[in-house]
Amino acid sequence: MRRLLIVDDEAIITDGLAEIFGRLGLPGLEICKAYSGGEALDWLNSTRIDIVLSDIRMPELNGLELLEVIRSGWPRCRVIFLTGYNDFDSVYQAIQVWGVRYLLKTEGYDKVISEVKEALRELDEGHRTEVLLQQAREQRNTLETLAQGEYFRHLLLGTGIGTAESLQEDFRKLNVPLDPAMPVMLVLGNLVHSGSDTSYSGRREAALAVKLLGDTYFHEKTRCVGIIDRYGDLFWMIQPYADKQEAGDSFEGVVRFLEGTLDLISGACLDSLGIETTFTICSTPFNWEALPGAYDRLRQMQHLRAGDGSSMVVTIQSESVDMTRQTREGLRAEKLEPLAGLLEAGRRDAFVETLGDLSDEVLGDPSVDAIQVMELYYTIAMMLLSYVNRRKLSDQISAIELMRFEGHASWQDAFAFLSRTADHLFMLRRTSEYSRAKTVIQGICSYVEDHIDEDLSVVRLASRFHFNPAYLSRLFKQGSGQNLSDYIEEARIRNAKRLLASGELRVHEVGARVGYESPHSFTRFFKKATGMTPQEFRESSREAAQ
Template identity: 50%
Template structure:
């Protein structure tokens, strides 16, 4: 819902426009102000999307108000109401985008048309085309970071070839998911010139610079993707370019040789131009995409087992005996995915990953015990951490959670973890619902006790420190009716109670319910009941 603010120092104009737009179904949340200062007060409290304002006002005129609006809400559309003698003002105003003007004498139809045009402009602008255009110069860096996230996602499990094809196309990855890939790991030396570890920002900047430098060495004969892994090192996924007349085996073999030479050149170039020394490990055997996780583990372990400090090293390895290392890393990666689901309250996703982890761990016949032990305590510590964070010690039992040997079997151990997780999700959901109900009840009580005061969405949202849109959605979710409908219902019931008594005049009843004019109250009452307040009172007397 868009928010429109009507501003004019003449109350009769402001109130009249407010009444007109209140009767229209334009999806607008309406507010009014009788001066530029009051208008700014509204804009300091909440987002404003459209301002319909007089251009000549005392103290703060429309142009000054426009400049203040631009500082707060740049997307806001402004419609000025002007007189015949305001040409100089108008000329200054229309130099700004998102500003239009109307003569006060043109009538309500023209004003309504200007506001509907402003709404259409807002809807188009919210497509963010202009933001995409502004981001063009950062596209390469953003793609690198996104592709790095995707690479870490790939390491968590196998994707079908058709899924890879869609992913590659959307992320701008120029590799063929149906062909094997050569994997190379480039490890940056972690000390700067002062012998100190660089900051995170420095490491990221160096890795990106090295990636862009390396692309100039690899582009000629290969299709490649360079990504930054979780340790801040560069991982290269490489395929030979087609068209050299070799069979697949020969093409990949020659590509490995090509890479050994190019990485040597890159080592020297990075040292000369970036002041960075690197160690490179290349997997000589091309791997299918489903083997990527295992191969990555293999070459990283070879970096760990290297001879010497690895500076200026280019090391080629073959893939052997990788299953156990791959399983251990895969379990750790997926255990991290559990934390993501737990944080987001996604029960089904959490339980699905948990079942997959348990199945994988029990399937490891050679080294099952240590793997199961690592997995159990990883998950138990995760659950224990969230029990602490959410202060649920009195609701979710922790007995036996950190003592694996209290359970008779591995099956019992993991069943205990599963039940603990489900209990944690149950209490979290229950707590969310309880807090939502209590918050909405607070709003309802406030409405009933202040029915004659300002009950705008912004006012009510500010009272409970929510943003207006969220309060509107939460109220509808909890009560089944829109907030405005509920306020009207309360006013109607209170009006009937007052009209049954003769103590107040009808105009006084309307005033006590927040209606500024007798006609507004009469119109509202008749629309709701089919009779006027006077007719209702007379019928009750009879």
């Protein structure tokens, strides 16, 4: 999804341009409006904007001042300035900045449309995954990447974090661009392969491709290190540039940047690699000694999501974590990681296949005795029971039955029971996700009805319900069978008809009650939806009532 923000202090220009681009039906383009530089700042501070179409001269905050904010927060954003003034100084300053165009308002809508389309083409061309990956391949040192991955996987087990001085020395030797004296933010990425290549090497190659893509984007505004963790998922540790924090690039600013950037990366992964992704940003910075516990907590919190979780960017907060675990817990997790990781990630088919291969290998080996088979059974059963306890599913899965190896007629029956139990857990997970999605959709519908006179753009609703806009739109469509924008429009029309028919308010007051401050915009909207102006509808309602 691309977002076009139209900014002009003259409402008729802003609404007119929004209507024109809306009629064009450019695929994947969301149109946002701002009637002042201040409103434009609100948009830029809350979500990623790809193209800004703005008047260069406005009260409070002019276009050039707005440009400084855009360049700081969203480096890839394209800017098109419109003006009716022959202001050479402003034009000269504007065209010195990369990604900025300048048009006179007198050049007409065709020229404006052409420039926006060209900006979209440039964004898509510059976003080609293969180009970015090639740049990353040319810059990276393979041995360094492998060494950093091994080092941080070791730290995440809780066995290798020492003093700040020892971390500093390790970071220096491994060329890690992070500061051990500064807190770190975490991002977890989960890949769902929709293509045919599900081999180990194929999954690792795809994960590396997404890691390199993320590194390329993140380095524009942050210091970061990304690794592929022991479950095959992506894990980034991120800090703002220390020398830029005073300019506003604090952890809070980095969160907004990550939300918008990961939305782009998610789209690139799906379009170019055929991979659906889930990214979870933990906006709480952690000290390095808390890294293992924070990482485990992030994996648990990623599980609590609505819908199927694919193509999703979620921002969460977490309480501080005290890391006091002993190394044995980490070693046990490492021993169980193939199956535990698949269960945590919700990869049912791969889990069932892996469990089947493991049981077949053990049960088909004549040298394996009953004690070893029992040990393997209880090891897997304890892993399932741990999942049941953490997800509070004890009312659905019987712990007593799960821990009764001797209650099965044969070893084969025992492992078949484990497989059926795991399959039931996956089913419960899907049911829970759909239930949460239904609750979210109901909440959105209630919010729309209660705030019909307010801004109900997808971006604002996404911020209210803590989803990224593209995922919220898809979640609503999947759960309700209707586009979110269509539902909002129908709600506005329904309320407008009711208020017009009552005759208690003037037409412009009705428009304001359903979210249209401009009477002209309300009239256009109502006539487009009903074929009648608001006044014509009111008169026809009176005639019908007589």
